Amino acid sequence: MPSQNASRANDNARTDAKAPRREKGRARVAALLEAAGVEFAEKGFDAATMTSIAARAGASIGSLYQFFPTKDVLANALLETYLATLIGEFERLRELAPALDAAALAHRLAPALIAFRAAHPAFAPLVETPGRSLPAAAGVRQRLRREIAAVLSAKAPRMKAAHALVCAAVVQQLMKAAIAIHGETSFTHRAAVIDELERVMASYLETALGGLAPNSETISGV
């Protein structure tokens, strides 16, 4: 009597992945997550099937459900691993930021995200699938925005928090723009547009962080 799609309230149901106890279990979970990544990337969240994911991982469905009690939980767990590595990336960038000027920073940000997406093609469909209600998906954008803001703050410590968040939002959107163009493989002027976007970001950062940067000796005001 399963209710095909129990996205919502479900009382005593686990909403988190179960941590494996043994070494073998850890390998299983890794294989399952990887398989899920491939499946979600290929078909999107809705069309992906638990059976197919298990098959890809060389496991039985029962085994899959042992660790991930729900399709949503599985997607969520996958998203969390992605998020962890992504945040790591930004943390590294945060340390570098003070030493970079606006152009250099712009030249790092978009490519970082593009590379990440290429390495984890299931990230986008999972974040964008409508109507999914698990915690992770919901806040991804916010969390990334905060990471970006942290990078900007690292570079311009005197900037107010609110302003940093606004800047971060703009930067985030410019990054998304670059990714979107990157994905349009049949578009002839792809490279040119990405360059242009990077220049836009550089000039925006210059303006926004300009006089606030720790290493700025120039007169603010641009």
Place this chain on the structure above:
Amino acid sequence: MPSQNASRANDNARTDAKAPRREKGRARVAALLEAAGVEFAEKGFDAATMTSIAARAGASIGSLYQFFPTKDVLANALLETYLATLIGEFERLRELAPALDAAALAHRLAPALIAFRAAHPAFAPLVETPGRSLPAAAGVRQRLRREIAAVLSAKAPRMKAAHALVCAAVVQQLMKAAIAIHGETSFTHRAAVIDELERVMASYLETALGGLAPNSETISGV
């Protein structure tokens, strides 16, 4: 004893909506498209069901299939109507463009698209649903880009076609960015970010079209 499925010859599969021939049919089709719009907007393409769409339109499921032989065709037909009105919007803008300066143009573009999306909330999910193969969905971005390029060319006739397309791509992405932020209703600094994006677009247009505008008397520079 109808053989429900395709065991047999399955050639002449229609892939387009059937045009109604009677007045009543015309009304039906309109009601169905509207209902589809609501359903797709609420649930996205995958989760939307044909049964529910028919019900919303006060039609029987058979009636729905009389005009739209598959869910894909239905989505596609809907998308085409959206596209038609959207293109109309850009055509109007094209006529206005020569009289506007960069800032004014920027101030028109994003809001136009935001308003359109608000009026047709099913547009986004349909365009973004992965893996749908009908013609309309595929080329929407390109077609819109061309429209934007046409607007830019109207304003700066001396601009080369290729460059107009690159600019258009940047502008398109900035518009999408504005929409995305507009949709994040829980984000405190929404309005500020949208303003900022508009300023970015204005400055980008200034730089990109600057000396090429028909009404420019200043020295180009670029």
Place this chain on the structure above:
Amino acid sequence: MPSQNASRANDNARTDAKAPRREKGRARVAALLEAAGVEFAEKGFDAATMTSIAARAGASIGSLYQFFPTKDVLANALLETYLATLIGEFERLRELAPALDAAALAHRLAPALIAFRAAHPAFAPLVETPGRSLPAAAGVRQRLRREIAAVLSAKAPRMKAAHALVCAAVVQQLMKAAIAIHGETSFTHRAAVIDELERVMASYLETALGGLAPNSETISGV
């Protein structure tokens, strides 16, 4: 929110029955095949419904599809089991053949097939249903013809392969004729006609195999 139908990638469509791995599964499959046999026999391939077959077997529809991913596959699997037993029958006959004269052989062939059809009433409708494309249905006639040819060759080893195949075809048709008449229950002279057909077959075999039989001591020639 599973995407019920094939909007998306639809590669790995299985086209064969899944073999059960557990004892319980084996029982299920047997029950399902038997139920399918009854249903197909009663209604023919087209009018038979998967739901009804599942119900007859006391299984859920899902259970049926677990093992037989389409109606065609199910029909095919059933046909294969029939074919296996039928071929077994002919193999037994092959061993007996050398010891039988033409009349005795004729007296065995048709009744064998009649008995088989009576025991497996779904065989005929499945073989004759037009337009089904699964492998088994296609070649049934050929395979049976080869079996008959083998029996004839066993009796008349000196016969050329091509000739054996021609004879086999004639014999096969005479068998089918007997079956057809056997099935016309309202025909008053059924028995007489079947007798007559048997005599025709006997005389045909006499002529065709006559001098070639291993036990023939008469002058060949005919």
Place this chain on the structure above:
Amino acid sequence: MPSQNASRANDNARTDAKAPRREKGRARVAALLEAAGVEFAEKGFDAATMTSIAARAGASIGSLYQFFPTKDVLANALLETYLATLIGEFERLRELAPALDAAALAHRLAPALIAFRAAHPAFAPLVETPGRSLPAAAGVRQRLRREIAAVLSAKAPRMKAAHALVCAAVVQQLMKAAIAIHGETSFTHRAAVIDELERVMASYLETALGGLAPNSETISGV
């Protein structure tokens, strides 16, 4: 509230085709019957659809139902026209019969039916479709058998009616055999088998009608 499949009892429903009143109507009916023939031949009775038949005939469904209130009625009407021409064929043969010897008769019978089937490819599927309950389909075999018996009686007037029917049944089956082989286009030895079958029929007729023929001066002997 149509009951999808009302093959059976349906009270006051018409079970016969309505005769067209005007000239135009007659053309319509002819076109519809022809279209039905094509559709049934291509897909078989079950998979054929009324909509498609109407379309093939360049008519609307409404128009189709004006003349044929049911799919069964349509099939039946078609079958009747086929039967009429087929019976005409046998009547011609009946006149020729007395002048032909057994071999010549055999040489006429099978080819006649083969030609007929080639000209009317929908005949077979309609006659063989299981479970259809309309009058025509049911008795086709009997009627044809009677026609064949009439031909035989014309040749051998002294034969008893019952015996003629038995012979007719055998001949009928041999004809069906020839047709079946004729249809197996991929069978290398087709022609040889058909020849063989004809010889079998000739020899059978010789034996069965032998001494009873009006022109026979030979000793009967059977």
Place this chain on the structure above:
DNA sequence: GATGAATGAGCTTTCATTCAT
């Protein structure tokens, strides 16, 4: 822990037939 059979609501789609225009 692993396995794979079982479940059934629910989805898309079909089509014979009716009937207002």
Place this chain on the structure above:
DNA sequence: GATGAATGAAAGCTCATTCAT
């Protein structure tokens, strides 16, 4: 008579989830 829209039962098939072994 012709047309074509309307109807809805019913079919094939899917898949998240459960659970006995």
